[in-house]
Structures are given as C-alpha cells and as structure tokens.
Amino acid sequence: MKSARLLFAVALAASCQAQQMDWNKIDAEGLHHLQALVQIDSSNGMETRVVEYVKKALDAEGIPSIIVAKDPNRANLIARIKGNGSKKPLLIMGHSDTVKVDPAKWINFGPFSGTLSGGYIYGRGVIDDKSDLFAAMMTTILLKRTGVKLDRDVIFVSESGEEGASGFGIGYLVSEHWPQIEPGVCLAEAGGVTRRGSRAVFATIETTEKVPRGARLVATGVSGHGSRPMRSNAIVHLSRAVEKIAMWDPPMRLNDTTRTYFEKLAQISEPAEAQRFRDLLNPAKSAEAREYFAEHEPAFYSMLHTSISPNIIQGGYQTNVIPSEATATLDIRALPDEDMNAFYALMKNVINDPAVQVVPGGRAERPIPPPSSITSEEYHALEGAFQKVYNVPVLPLMQTGATDMAQVRAKGVPCYGIGPMVDEEDGPRGFGIHSDQERLLEEAAYKHLRLFWEAVTAIAAAR
Numbered sequence: 001m002k003s004a005r006l007l008f009a010v011a012l013a014a015s016c017q018a019q020q021m022d023w024n025k026i027d028a029e030g031l032h033h034l035q036a037l038v039q040i041d042s043s044n045g046m047e048t049r050v051v052e053y054v055k056k057a058l059d060a061e062g063i064p065s066i067i068v069a070k071d072p073n074r075a076n077l078i079a080r081i082k083g084n085g086s087k088k089p090l091l092i093m094g095h096s097d098t099v100k101v102d103p104a105k106w107i108n109f110g111p112f113s114g115t116l117s118g119g120y121i122y123g124r125g126v127i128d129d130k131s132d133l134f135a136a137m138m139t140t141i142l143l144k145r146t147g148v149k150l151d152r153d154v155i156f157v158s159e160s161g162e163e164g165a166s167g168f169g170i171g172y173l174v175s176e177h178w179p180q181i182e183p184g185v186c187l188a189e190a191g192g193v194t195r196r197g198s199r200a201v202f203a204t205i206e207t208t209e210k211v212p213r214g215a216r217l218v219a220t221g222v223s224g225h226g227s228r229p230m231r232s233n234a235i236v237h238l239s240r241a242v243e244k245i246a247m248w249d250p251p252m253r254l255n256d257t258t259r260t261y262f263e264k265l266a267q268i269s270e271p272a273e274a275q276r277f278r279d280l281l282n283p284a285k286s287a288e289a290r291e292y293f294a295e296h297e298p299a300f301y302s303m304l305h306t307s308i309s310p311n312i313i314q315g316g317y318q319t320n321v322i323p324s325e326a327t328a329t330l331d332i333r334a335l336p337d338e339d340m341n342a343f344y345a346l347m348k349n350v351i352n353d354p355a356v357q358v359v360p361g362g363r364a365e366r367p368i369p370p371p372s373s374i375t376s377e378e379y380h381a382l383e384g385a386f387q388k389v390y391n392v393p394v395l396p397l398m399q400t401g402a403t404d405m406a407q408v409r410a411k412g413v414p415c416y417g418i419g420p421m422v423d424e425e426d427g428p429r430g431f432g433i434h435s436d437q438e439r440l441l442e443e444a445a446y447k448h449l450r451l452f453w454e455a456v457t458a459i460a461a462a463r
C-alpha cells in the first residue's frame, strides 16, 4: 500500500508538471525530429549520421553526450540527465539502425521520405525503431528543460547494430562501456499498443523473450546410382525427420508473463477465442486449443513452448546420384528456462531414426537471462503510464523474437520493452515493421512521446 501511495504521489507530481507543458508545441517538435530521423538512411549501418543529428539536438539544449564506437561509421551515443542518486539509473534506449530497403518496392513514398500523409508517417524505421529513438531523445530534452527533480539518473542511449549486428551496439556497450550505462532498470523496444477499428484495445510490456538456438538434422545413408532407389536414401530419411519434428507439439509450459498474458487476453477477447485461451490450462481440452493456435495463431502457439522451424534444407548434387548426406537447418526458439540438452534428447526420440542425428550449434550463443518481474514497482509504474495515456488493459509479453534487452537483462538488470500504437490490420496489409511501406500513425507518434514522458517520470522522478 505504501508503494501504491508513493506511486500516486509521483504520478501526481509528474502530471502537475505535464500541465505546465505545451504539448501541442512539443508534439510538433517531436514530429519534426521523427521525420528528420527517418530521412537519415541508416539501413546499411552508417548509424553515425543519426548520432550526429541526435548530438546536435542535445547540444542545442546544453545536454552533454559522448559518442562511443567500435566502428567509426556505426557509433553509439550516451547522454545522462543527473538525478540525486538515491536509486540506480534508468536507461532508455532506441536503436538507430534499420533493416535494409528495396527502393523499387516503395511505390507511394520513398523509403527515407518521412512523408506525413493521411494521418500516417511513412518511411523505413518509422516504427522500428526511430519511434523509440525520437521519444527517448525528446524525453531527455524535456527532462532538461523542465528540470524535473529525479531520484535516479536517466541515461539515454542511441544504439547501433540492433538488426543483426549487435557487436557494434549493445554487445560493445555492455562489454566496453558498461560503467557509463549501468542502470537499475531499462526501457527499450518491443512492447506496444494494439489498435482495432480505430480504437486502442490493449497494451503490452515486453518482460522476457525466447532465446534463439541453432541445430541441424543430419541424415546419412549409402550413396549410389539414381536408377536403383534405396530405402537408405539420406534425403528420404531427412524428409521424414523434418516432417515429424515440424508437426511435433513440444511440451507446453507457461511462465508468469505468458500465464498473465493469456489470462488477460481471455478477459478482452471474443467468447470463442477467450474460451480457447482458458482451454490451454484444461488438460482435457488443451491439445485441441494448441492445434487451433498452431494452425491459425502461430505467435500464440510459439509462446507455449520451445519451437522449431526447419528453414534451410540441403542435399544432393546430381540427378543420377543418390547422396550420402542431407541436412536441415532448424531455427529453434527456446523458452527462457529451457534445458536444451533435455530438449535435444526429446527431439531425438520424436525423430526415432538412427540415420538422423540432431547436431546442436551453428548459431551465436546468447545469454539466457531470467524474465523481468511483473510485480516490480517499475513494472507497475509502466502499467500506470500506459493506462493514463491509452486507458486500456496492460499485458506482460514474452516476445517470440529476440531483442538487445537480453544482453542487459543478462547483467541482472530488469528491462521492459515498450512501443507505439499500431493498427492490428496494418501488418497483414503490408504496412508493418520491416515491410516495404512501413508507417506509423501520426497520433501514435504523439501518444508514444507522451507515454515515454509519463513512464520515465513515474520511474525516475523524485519522491
């Protein structure tokens, strides 16, 4: 109760502060920064261009920042707003790189135009992740301007290399610059708000994620002449094994985050869907519900267990030669608490073929941190911020993909992933992240900036 009262007091102090702020002006300024950031092409590395822009904006406010880089073209920026030090810092991160583009596919607006049209801002990275970048940068600027008293430093990082080159970004920052960024809690990408029929319906806070693991299936057989088919053909054995492993329903296991996620989702879903979420926990009906999700809702299905997707298959080199080996490369996404050796043993049992071996490896081993708490003061502060800005239920989320938060969580720091509001149907229509028409609702840009401000002040403002 004590902490609830304190949280309320902090929220009140921050909202008094917010009342003195001219949000129309701030929104216009934020939009300008977001468009400018999208207009900087950082799709092939070259994040230093973004860092130069950010540094200039911070310099203009008298906010000192440092640039640190493993590669001079792929720099990171660190800025710090000082608090009274009674709590460990809050780290807010946005990544400055984007995935690549195929310019020919951007038929309406160029990939780096940042065009505002029909209530949307278009461009590569406008959601992923320049939305977080501009909101974190603007929040840093607003903290400086308003002089809000802070119990903890707020550290803002513009981070490079998130899209598959984390050695330049978070990997480098954690290994070479940890003392400059070491926080007590961190905020980064990966949660967000789902909008359906022009209304926000729920928000998610990412508290944990699945862990990428690699393995190959290697089938071996006797090579020979293609005119005399053999039952020992490696391709035949591999094909059977691939089918068995892909159709396998691995043991289901929920954690605090996924259990709460499905419970809360059941409360806000249509009756049939809600029943399926509840059925997951009913031994008599769980298998049927899982099969439905496997067929229709692959994201939900993936959250239930360590998953396997066979994504590369290789074997043979000439039509009339039976090959002696064939391999399949698997994308395995492990639950955060998975015992991989035990899991590989289960896979071997499922395949049940001495001609096919499960060979782990082939993928960089990432740290496996425990999930961040969904009962911490910071988590509740974030929930409060989402409710205040969007007035919707807030669900903890286990991401099926991987983010840079894993490396910070692995240092024992709780990390929470947040993000802007997107239309549920926008992704399937080709406007989602990494798509050829990535776009963000203009309204979502403003709301995201407000959310960042509310979240940061709720977590860091002095009590």
Ligand SMILES: [Zn+2]
Residues within 6 Å of the ligand: 095, 128, 129, 162, 189
């Ligand atoms: Zn991203």
